Amino acid sequence: MKDRKTARMRGIIACLLLVFTVVASAQKREWGVNREIVQVSESVYRWGSDNQYGAYIVGTDGIAVVDGHYCPSGTMQWLKEQLAARHDVPVKYVILSHDHPDHVCNSQVFNDTAITIGHKNILPHILREKRSSSIPQITFEESMEVLLGGVTVNLIYLGPSHSDNLIQVHIPAEKVMIAVDIAKGRSLFPDYRDMDVHSTLKILKILGNMEDVDIVLPGHGAITDQQNFRDQRRFIQALHDEVLAYSVEGRKLSEIRDLIQMKEFSDYRGHDRWLDQNIVTMWGYLYRYREPNQRITEDEAVACREDVSQCRTSDPVESI
Helix, strand or coil: CHHHHHHHHHHHHHHHHHHHHHHHHHHHCCCCCCCEEEECCCCEEEEEECCEEEEEEEECCEEEEECCCCHHHCHHHHHHHHHHHHCCCCEEEEECCCCCHHHHCCHHHHCCCCEEEEECCHHHHHHHCCCCCCCCCEEECCEEEEECCCCEEEEECCCCCCCCCCCEEEEHHHCEEECCCCCCCCECCCCCCCCCHHHHHHHHHHHHHCCCCCEEECCCCCCECCHHHHHHHHHHHHHHHHHHHHHHHCCCHHHHHHHCCCHHHCCCECHHHHHHHHHHHHHHHHHHHCCCCCCCCHHHHHHHHHCHHHCCCCCCCCCC
């Protein structure tokens, strides 16, 4: 119990430090020192820096760039210069995997030659949040085929997951899947704030068994394979099941945070730092998912409103 509370306190301190120092860190951090481009198949290249990666695909009549980068990194302008020096075809398309700022920022550097493509749900997020991003001129709902002169690129939307607009980019002939921000493998997400957990579990199962996939390119971390999807699914399923079971027992969030240890996954990256936030946001997702049998008392409802950690049900009394 003491170790669990200590880990939670470390997570709280880490979050507070992030909130209070983010501007200073952006100013002091040296960005882009490890920029790289790696060829992973005949037509597909991975590029990135600062443990943040995109990809690009080269055909005989053009290039498709997948994603932007961290706003202060300067890596997108560097990439543009690299592509001009390395290849004799223009950037024809920019494909945005989803709307999160670290994956769209500065993608507009290619606006002079490229058309931007994304899922239809990406537009309201980019526009509402005023992302520093190119704006998709072409959107799709379930799937789209992009032809690059000899290379077929399949854009796939399997449903809401890490966001409501995250897509996968598949080059089946070369057995490459660009799976930004869902290929987390043996790492924890920081939280499940905008994740549809049940849909994500289904999608990870599909991706883990999809044909024509030998190489998986995550948005963060090393080049991997389909075991990555299975490892991530195992953790999310286990956490979901534990939080749900304790919720059905009528446990308060404060109790659940102390009870869940997930020791089987202690070797997963971010276990100490992010587990508590994983529990809290998984609880929040399931809080809205289920309808308990027993109504809570008025005192319990007041306690829940005053301190969310005291909540044990999504069914408050009508008078509150």
